[in-house]
Amino acid sequence: MAASGAGVRPAAVSARGWGWRHAGRSVPAVQGLDLDIRAGERVLLLGASGAGKSTLLHALAGVLGGGDDGADESGTLLLDGAAPRGQRGRAGLMQQDPETQVVLSRLGDDAAFGAENLAVPRGQIWQCVREALEDVGLSGFALDHPTSALSGGQKQRLALAGILAMRPGLVLLDEPTANLDPAGVLEVRDAVGRSLDKTGATLVVVEHRVAVWKDLVDRIVVLQPGGSGRPAVLLDGAPDEVLARSGRLLAAAGVWVPGHVPATRPRARAGAGPVLLSAEDLAVSRERPRRRGVPPVPVQSGIAAEVRAGQALTVTGPNGAGKSTFALTLAGLLAPSGGRVRASAALAAGAGTEPFKWKAKHLIARIGTVFQEPEHQFVTGRVHDELMVGPRHLGRGGDVVVELLQRLRLDHLAVANPYTLSGGEKRQLSVATVLAAHPQVLVLDEPTFGQDAGTWAELASFLSELLDAGTAVVSVTHDEEFTAVLGGTALRLGPARMEAGAA
Known part of the structure; x- marks a missing residue:
């Protein structure tokens, strides 16, 4: 562990019987947490989806409400002996x-944003920004380089630079590599x-997959869900010791133990069905035409692909x-x-052969899309109501909703607000909302990010069943294990011209 440097005073964390219940929930996200993290220590925080990992990080960052929004806090959680909410920055x-x-259009301005909000003197800000950009490997870019021209990995490093420029004593990372290529x-x-x-700053990083971080940290702490009646900390110790002693227990708790891939339902491996969708010399862009009749510069062009009933198509490539x-x-x-x-005649069913021209009522029953950011598709205030949107729109009953809630382990959250779920739970819900409409084609963007090993296996098994029943599944993913389970064909997109919004 390095000695403190560059003006950073590492922070210490102490929790005694700490708990937090989100507004509208009957069960706390975290309950009875007793934990000490020494100044300068590096901790990998593990646990199943919904174990309260993100809740703890948000509390340490001082961004949870003060109890006036219907939430409930118990015990004490201290940062350097004081409440985190009172220690801005x-x-x-x-x-x-x-x-x-990414909040600003130029790289330097974005890296400086946090320090500016802390009223750091201007001369100090730009010294801190340049040092932070060098630390994260972005010093080769000009300060006025457009943030829209950065890859996903570069944007994550820019976000890290913005944090480092603030000179925090505690660095909190909530699944920082979930959407990134290897x-x-x-x-x-x-x-x-x-x-x-x-x-020498203190680190707490949340990740489901242990292998990436275990050699960088001093300690692994495993949490179990609040309301279990058991201590909040399931395991605590040096990484190699915890993994060697409790590998099976960790796997059972949903942790991605190095070398262990969860068992899933085997595919029937039936032959692929007819083509439902095809891309022909396709060029894609999120930009609008700059002038009438002049198309935008595409981020990719010349794409050819087929989507077949009962077959998976995996889309891979760098950020x-x-x-x-x-x-x-x-x-x-x-x-x-x-x-x-x-679209084939069977999929279009009289709606026309170009899906972009279909009305919403035609699209929802034929092609279901799960966005990369789950919050982009939530439209109600309860999990159950969210799942009913599709069936209600199509005039169908809600029997499938009960099955989906149970199958994707969301039944205990039926009345919860979707925006209060953990990252993994939001992803499960976003997938379930699309499945509820029974589309013939599923298009999933990073469907397994934020999933613990147990929910990952359940989702992969469920999608395998749908494939065997004739549904086509298109997945944008960096998850090699998931790709292997679903099988099918792969489309790899190479590095492309960067544009705003490309992913």
Whole structure:
């Protein structure tokens, strides 16, 4: 562990009987937490989806409400002996999604945003920004480089630079590599390691997959869900010791233990059915035409692909290759910039052969889309109501909703507000809302991010059943294990011209 440097005073954390119940919930997210983290210590925080990991990080960052919003706090949680809410800037939080963390159009301005809000003197800000950009490996870019031209991995490193420029004593990372390609994962992890070696700041990182972080941390702490009646901390110790002693217990708790892939329902491996969708010399972009009759510059072009009934199509490639843009175009939510997407007569059923021109009532029953950011598709205030949107729109009953709630382990959250769920639970709900409408084609953008090993296996098994029943599944993913389970065909998109919104 490095000695403190660069003006950073590492923070210490202490919890005694601490708990938090979100507004509208009957069961606390965290209950009875007793935990001490020494100044400068590096901790990997594990646990099943819904175990309260993100809740704890948000509390340490001082961004949870003060109890006046219907939430309930118990016990004490202290940062350097005082409540986190009163220590603005002492902790820096980096969340899962790189897109939502970029707030300004130029790289330097974005990195300086946090320090400016802390009223750091202007001369000091830019010194801190340059040092932080160097620490995360972005010093090769000009300060006025457009943030829209960064890949996902670069945006995550930029978010980290913004935190480091604030000189926090506690760095909080909430699944910082969940949406990144393998190269981007290593970029972010190595940038974290370099910055910690330099500053000696305390680290708490939440990830489901242990292998990436275990050699960077001093300690693993495993939480179990609040309301279980058991102590909040299930396991606590040095990484190698915890993994060697409690590998089976960790796997049973939903932790991704290195070398262990959860068992899933085997595919029937029936032959692929007829073509439902095809991409023909397709060009994709999220930009609008700059002039009438002049199409935008595509992020990818010349794409050819077929989506067949009962077969999986996996879309892979580096961050910034346009995978999400392609998926949204294939699903009829973006207009092609060139070429075309064609639906078969069986899928179109009289609605026309171009999905982009379909009305919503035609699209929802034929092609269901799960966005990369789950919050983008929530429209109600209760989990159960969210699942009923599709069936109600199609004039169907709610029997499928009960099955989905149980199958995807959301039944205990039926009356919860979707926006209060953990990242993994939000992803489960976003997938379930699409499945409830029984579309013939599923288009899923990073369907397994934020999932613990148990919910991952359940989702993979469920999708395998749908494939065997004739549903087509298109997945944008970096998850090699998930790709292997579903089988089918793969489309790899190479590095592309970067544009705003490309993913």
